Amino acid sequence: MKWTAAVVFALLAAGEAFSPSGKAPRSKIIVGSAVDEAVSNEKKSGSENKDPLLIRAARGEKTERTPVWMMRQAGRHIAEYRELCKKYPTFRQRSEIPDVAVEVSLQPWRNYQTDGCILFSDILTPLPGVGCEFTIDEKLGPIMDPVKSWDDIKKMHPIDPASAAPFVAEALKTLRKEVGPETAVLGFVGCPYTLATYMVEGKTSKEYLEVKKMAFNEPKLLHAILQNLADSIGDYALYQIENGAQLIQIFDSWAGHLSPRDYEEFASPYQKQILDKIKKHHPDIPTVVYIKHSGALIERMAGTGVDVVSLDWTVDMAEGRERIAAGRKAAGLDGPGGVQGNLDPGVLLANHDTIKERTEEILKKAGNTGHVMNLGHGIEACTPEENAHFFIETVRNFRHEE
Numbered sequence: 001m002k003w004t005a006a007v008v009f010a011l012l013a014a015g016e017a018f019s020p021s022g023k024a025p026r027s028k029i030i031v032g033s034a035v036d037e038a039v040s041n042e043k044k045s046g047s048e049n050k051d052p053l054l055i056r057a058a059r060g061e062k063t064e065r066t067p068v069w070m071m072r073q074a075g076r077h078i079a080e081y082r083e084l085c086k087k088y089p090t091f092r093q094r095s096e097i098p099d100v101a102v103e104v105s106l107q108p109w110r111n112y113q114t115d116g117c118i119l120f121s122d123i124l125t126p127l128p129g130v131g132c133e134f135t136i137d138e139k140l141g142p143i144m145d146p147v148k149s150w151d152d153i154k155k156m157h158p159i160d161p162a163s164a165a166p167f168v169a170e171a172l173k174t175l176r177k178e179v180g181p182e183t184a185v186l187g188f189v190g191c192p193y194t195l196a197t198y199m200v201e202g203k204t205s206k207e208y209l210e211v212k213k214m215a216f217n218e219p220k221l222l223h224a225i226l227q228n229l230a231d232s233i234g235d236y237a238l239y240q241i242e243n244g245a246q247l248i249q250i251f252d253s254w255a256g257h258l259s260p261r262d263y264e265e266f267a268s269p270y271q272k273q274i275l276d277k278i279k280k281h282h283p284d285i286p287t288v289v290y291i292k293h294s295g296a297l298i299e300r301m302a303g304t305g306v307d308v309v310s311l312d313w314t315v316d317m318a319e320g321r322e323r324i325a326a327g328r329k330a331a332g333l334d335g336p337g338g339v340q341g342n343l344d345p346g347v348l349l350a351n352h353d354t355i356k357e358r359t360e361e362i363l364k365k366a367g368n369t370g371h372v373m374n375l376g377h378g379i380e381a382c383t384p385e386e387n388a389h390f391f392i393e394t395v396r397n398f399r400h401e402e
Contacts, residue, residue, distance in 0.1 A: 054115040054184040055246055058286035058308050060338050060370040066363055068395035069116030069186070070388065071290070071310075072378030073108040078385060080107050091136045095121050098170040105175055109183060111385070112392040116184045116247075116372075117175055119240070121168060123190025123251055124198065126236045129164025130228065131155040132199055146202035148214070153225055159232035161239035172244035187245030189237045191252035192229035192270040199225065208257050215266055222266065230270040234277035241282050249288040249310070250274060256293035263297055272304045279305070288340055292377055302327030308338035313376025317342060317365040338370035345375045348387045355387060359394045368400035 051059075054067035075081055081104055088094045095101050104120040124134055124142055132155070134144035147153060162169070175185045198204065200211040200222075214222045237248050255267040275287055289301050290310035301309050302324040311320045317339070325336040347358045363373065373395045379388060 052115065052182055052184040052246065054372060055286060057370060057372050058247055058288065058338055058340075059284075060307070060335060062369045065399060066366070066368070066371055066373050066395055067115035067184075068373040068392055069114040069118065070108070070375050070379050070392075071118075073112075073114060073118065073388075074104045074120045075379075076381035077379055077383045077388065078107050078111065080111075089138070091122065091138070095125065096167045098167045098174065101167065101171045102174045102178065105171070106178060108388075109179060112389050113396065114183075114392055116186045117179045118186040118188065118249075119168065119171060119175065119245070121171075121188070123188070123195065123253075125165055125168065126159055126161070126189070126232065127195065127199070129159040129161065129236075130232045131157050134198075141204040142198055143203050144199065146210070147199045147225060148210075150221060150224075153221070153228065156225070156228045159235055161236050165236070165239070168240065169243035172240060176244040184246045185244055186247050186249060187237070187240035188249040188251060189233050189240070189274065191250050191255070191267065191274065192226040192233060193258070193267040194252045194254045195229050195233070196222065196225050197254050208254060215262065219265075226266065226270050230273040234274045237274060237278055238281055241278070241285055245285075247286045247288065248278060249290060250306070252289065252291050254292070256291045256297065260296060260300065263300060268300055268304055271306075275304055275306055286338075288338075288372075290340075298323040299327030299330065302337050303331035303333070305331070305333060306337075308340050308370075308372065310340035310374065311342035311376060313342050313344035315342060315376075317362045321366065336370065338372070339366060340372040341374045342376040343374070343391070345377050345380050345383070348375075348379065348383045348391055350387075352387070352390050355391055356394050359391060360398060363395065363398050363400070 053063055053065070054069070057063045057067050084094065084100070084104065088097065088100055093100065094104060101120045105117055108114055109117040127134055127144070132144060132147065134142050136142050172185060172187065179185060197208050197211045200214055201208065211222070240248065250271060252267055252271060255263055258267060271289060278285060278287055286307045288308040288310050289304065289306045291297060291301065292312055293314065294301060294312055295314050298309060298311070298315065298320060309320070309324050311317065320342070321336070321339055324339060328335065328337045343359055343362055347355055359373075363371075
């Protein structure tokens with residue numbers, strides 16, 4: 001494994017000190033850049049720019065090349081991560097011990113030279129801070145006591161991020177020191193509707209029938225849950241920014257199961273509350289929204305005022321850009337808006353010629369302004385590391401014709 005000596009020392013110091021209560025131990029700060037060669041070219045060509053390439057692209061600026069990262073880039077497809085899991089077998093250990101979370105976050109940046117380094121965490125991480133405890137079964141996923149009544153939501157309370165997730169702050173601060181000024185440190189949050197699906201169902205689901213039943217039979221109850229979450233998740237996003245995140249991506253992964261009418265009632269208003277809170281306090285921080293299977297919702301997503309709409313792979317990039325611009329115009333927003341994505345993650349299981357052809361097709365359709373290259377969903381665990389690396393290199397080497 002390609003860890004820096006400082007990381008190894010810090011992990012040894014952390015040892016098995018993870019507390020069953022979920023409280024992270026105080027750990028040593030990692031210092032020094034993990035790789036100089038990874039950013040040397042960027043230093044030569046773009047050091048005069050204050051902000052990282054990815055941040056400038058997300059703000060809609062024309063950039064010298066298209067930046068790239070991958071959703072779920074830190075995790076199971078990397079051999080180093082699988083080795084780390086032997087020592088830290090639970091997801092909450094890996095995401096709540098700061099030095100471990102930092103090491104996992106750095107692995108794809110160090111191995112592939114991605115333009116974004118996203119915090120290794122989970123959308124459910126803030127839930128204990130609002131009164132909803134959960135466990136993660138390594139095979140079944142998250143499990144919690146369902147929230148299904150007005151009595152159940154009495155246990156919910158506003159989050160104090162510094163108390164609920166101090167490990168997030170420590171990890172973000174360390175990542176900013178590790179990656180240097182050329183790489184963007186990315187934070188993220190889950191949106192209220194998607195978080196509510198886990199809370200109402202009590203676990204992950206395929207059809208989300210329990211939360212839909214609540215939406216149709218007790219909409220006021222669901223709205224109360226969503227409002228509680230929106231208030232706290234907005235504060236959690238601010239907490240990430242205040243501790244080093246340079247962009248916030250909001251995930252409403254399961255809102256793609258909603259009809260357009262129900263999306264407008266139960267999802268987009270609460271997305272907008274979070275986005276508005278971010279812009280009120282940090283107007284220069286770019287925001288991104290991602291929803292899986294969102295082809296029917298693109299104009300509505302753009303109408304929330306988000307800076308960048310992350311498309312899944314079921315949408316043609318050129319058509320997606322047109323629809324984002326149309327959605328913003330209909331909402332009275334200026335500018336065409338940015339776009340992220342949207343290579344089918346399955347393409348990374350193909351040969352290199354196919355990966356290159358499909359990747360460059362998207363880059364050409366997206367153009368050289370306001371595009372962050374990514375996958376249309378998270379990278380699959382079975383993806384060969386050499387293919388992930390080839391994808392990143394393909395994007396980094398591509399140049400638009402003037």
